[in-house]
Amino acid sequence: MSDRRSRGERGSLPHARIVRDPKSPYWYAEFEVDGERFHKSTRQRDEAAAQAVADGWHKEAVAAAGRRRKTGIEPMRLWEAASAWWEHVKFGDEPDLGPFSDDPRYADRPVNRLVRVIGRDKYVHEVWNPDLQKLIDDRRKDTKRSGVDDDGNPLFKPIAVRTINRTTTRLLRRMLFFVRDNHGQALHDPPITFGRFLKGQMKEKKRPPRVITPREAIKLKQTERPDLTPLREFAVLTTLRLEECLITWPQVDFATRKIRLVQKGGEWREIDITPAIERILRPLKGHHEMHVFTWNASRTRKCPKTGQKFEKGKRYPWTYWGVSTARRRDWPKAGIQANFHDLRRTGAEYMRAAGVPIDVYSKQLGHSDIKTTQIYMGNLSPEQLAGSAIQRDAWLEAVNAQVEQELAEEAAAGSANPTKNPTTVVVRKRK
Numbered sequence: 001m002s003d004r005r006s007r008g009e010r011g012s013l014p015h016a017r018i019v020r021d022p023k024s025p026y027w028y029a030e031f032e033v034d035g036e037r038f039h040k041s042t043r044q045r046d047e048a049a050a051q052a053v054a055d056g057w058h059k060e061a062v063a064a065a066g067r068r069r070k071t072g073i074e075p076m077r078l079w080e081a082a083s084a085w086w087e088h089v090k091f092g093d094e095p096d097l098g099p100f101s102d103d104p105r106y107a108d109r110p111v112n113r114l115v116r117v118i119g120r121d122k123y124v125h126e127v128w129n130p131d132l133q134k135l136i137d138d139r140r141k142d143t144k145r146s147g148v149d150d151d152g153n154p155l156f157k158p159i160a161v162r163t164i165n166r167t168t169t170r171l172l173r174r175m176l177f178f179v180r181d182n183h184g185q186a187l188h189d190p191p192i193t194f195g196r197f198l199k200g201q202m203k204e205k206k207r208p209p210r211v212i213t214p215r216e217a218i219k220l221k222q223t224e225r226p227d228l229t230p231l232r233e234f235a236v237l238t239t240l241r242l243e244e245c246l247i248t249w250p251q252v253d254f255a256t257r258k259i260r261l262v263q264k265g266g267e268w269r270e271i272d273i274t275p276a277i278e279r280i281l282r283p284l285k286g287h288h289e290m291h292v293f294t295w296n297a298s299r300t301r302k303c304p305k306t307g308q309k310f311e312k313g314k315r316y317p318w319t320y321w322g323v324s325t326a327r328r329r330d331w332p333k334a335g336i337q338a339n340f341h342d343l344r345r346t347g348a349e350y351m352r353a354a355g356v357p358i359d360v361y362s363k364q365l366g367h368s369d370i371k372t373t374q375i376y377m378g379n380l381s382p383e384q385l386a387g388s389a390i391q392r393d394a395w396l397e398a399v400n401a402q403v404e405q406e407l408a409e410e411a412a413a414g415s416a417n418p419t420k421n422p423t424t425v426v427v428r429k430r431k
Contacts, residue, residue: 029054354395
């Protein structure tokens with residue numbers, strides 16, 4: 001085996017040595033740093049190119065050894081950081097970010113994509129702005145299904161900017177800060193600038209609010225299945241999110257007129273039971289021993305996805321996915337395209353239209369982050385919140401009565417003046 005020793009750096013510090021193996025066409029790097037021996041193929045046939053690769057490895061090993069002597073902590077590679085971070089958060093509320101695994105089935109999960117795009121063996125302290133930009137550019141190429149065209153072919157659209165932020169910039173920031181704070185890892189100096197990507201190149205577009213008008217609400221009541229109506233009306237009056245609306249009877253206290261729940265962010269919250277909310281909840285008592293909002297099975301069947309069997313005439317609690325499916329099936333029949341979360345916006349709009357001050361109904365929305373709502377949130381007492389809800393209920397009852405009267409008058413006018421030229425249906429026989 002022949003070998004070649006390079007000249008020292010500035011005539012003193014030696015670089016890596018490259019050697020040839022008769023059984024391989026490539027040059028091998030061979031050196032020792034702090035008692036640790038390195039022997040690795042450069043995958044280069046050219047001697048000069050192989051020497052450059054070996055010198056880079058040698059420089060990296062010397063720097064890592066210096067950090068170990070200074071801090072006593074072994075530098076962590078990106079895949080090790082991702083593994084440690086995922087073990088810490090895998091039981092959280094964002095399972096779609098992982099799991100961190102070499103399994104090809106999970107290759108496109110955000111944490112695995114991050115490691116693959118930036119580099120599995122890259123040290124944490126080497127991750128910097130170009131790596132983040134590379135990750136963002138790679139993620140922006142992805143699309144998602146967006147319905148079908150007139151011929152039934154699937155349509156696609158770019159993924160939302162908020163999704164890109166959550167699965168790239170914020171994910172990388174969370175991972176790096178985690179190993180810094182919990183494993184003593186040093187980060188790049190100067191540090192990576194997350195803010196410019198989030199606020200500059202990655203400005204998010206907000207979806208315009210969709211409000212269900214009182215007239216549309218009456219159409220929904222006439223069209224949707226009866227078991228869904230109480231849940232929808234409850235969501236409007238409480239301005240709760242769908243997950244928060246799926247309450248149980250132990251959470252409802254008619255004596256103190258309070259509904260106690262844990263809202264988004266893990267904070268406890270109390271909802272006042274106004275007379276309008278009580279009129280929704282009282283008839284549901286006895287439908288189910290635990291869950292407030294339930295649906296009645298119209299036939300005996302077995303769910304093909306979960307394998308759960310449903311018996312005809314028996315009541316089952318609404319679930320997040322069950323409500324979403326019912327909404328997608330029933331609401332378009334009334335000519336209304338909206339999401340369940342729009343009911344939250346609808347409740348806030350009803351309070352605004354009833355004359356409730358913005359600082360009151362922003363509190364009613366349950367905002368817990370003062371940075372988000374400090375421009376219009378004031379110091380409110382429970383009496384103010386309860387009074388605003390009753391004010392909203394009175395306004396909504398008056399508007400509903402007016403809409404029902406208008407619909408009745410329109411129906412009466414239509415029956416009194418039938419169409420002179422009714423539509424003729426022509427049936428063509430097949431030849």
